[in-house]
Amino acid sequence: MNDVTLEEIKEIKYLREVEKLELKEIAEITGKNFRRIGYIANKYSDYRYKKEFSEIEKQKIIKMFESGYTKKQIAGTLGRTFYSISNFLTRYYKTTNSYSLVRKNNFKIWTSEEEKYILENYKEKTARELAKDLDRTVLGVRTRIIKMRREKKLQISKKIGGYSKEFVKRLYVQ
Structure with missing residues (x-):
């Protein structure tokens, strides 16, 4: 870590945690490589960048999931990661197996x-x-x-x- 000073680490942490800037934006501001900024941010910061879901996104996720879309399809459509969608659905349905709650049993009784x-x-x-x-x-x-x-x-x-x-x-x- 000979090319990064303590001041630069503090600056990157500030831009990431307080300003909530993306790694690309921090790289442009500091003039450093994008990957290098990512490495520094992950190594020296306890904070993980978390983009909150808007209310519209939340409704879309719930509607798509209940319509039968997979988590992977929802993530691709909304530009999110699979794990963020999975975690959201887990929090929303209050269980880790949210799919079983949404999937309807089509069992019909025999007449x-x-x-x-x-x-x-x-x-x-x-x-x-x-x-x-x-x-x-x-x-x-x-x-x-x-x-x-x-x-x-x-x-x-x-x-x-x-x-x-x-x-x-x-x-x-x-």
Whole structure:
């Protein structure tokens, strides 16, 4: 540190902490290299530059996050760091896992009509077709079929190597 005096360190600290200037501006004022100013500011200052969020920015962050934007997308849009957005959302939602608070559970309760439709059509249609007809996900239909089997509402014959017992019997009888 032979090219920086104690006076220069004090001046940089003052410009950074009191005047709240950016490193680029301090570099222009002092005539030093931008990286060198950053090094000095970080090494000799306990203060970390913190740009406060305006009320408009806060509302944008909340609205974008609740609309389903990721923290990274919000940070890119507002010109902020990922961590500043993450910290803001943590403070706003009072928890470290703010995503789970915003993400809505889309779980729909199965109606008796939907179960009846599955019972009537599971032999002829695939899970994909049933899902399309019921406006459900394929995984949701498959999970419901498994639950209906466990509840003994749905009797599906056991399969042998991908074939039902009835199919195998017909093969050997002929």
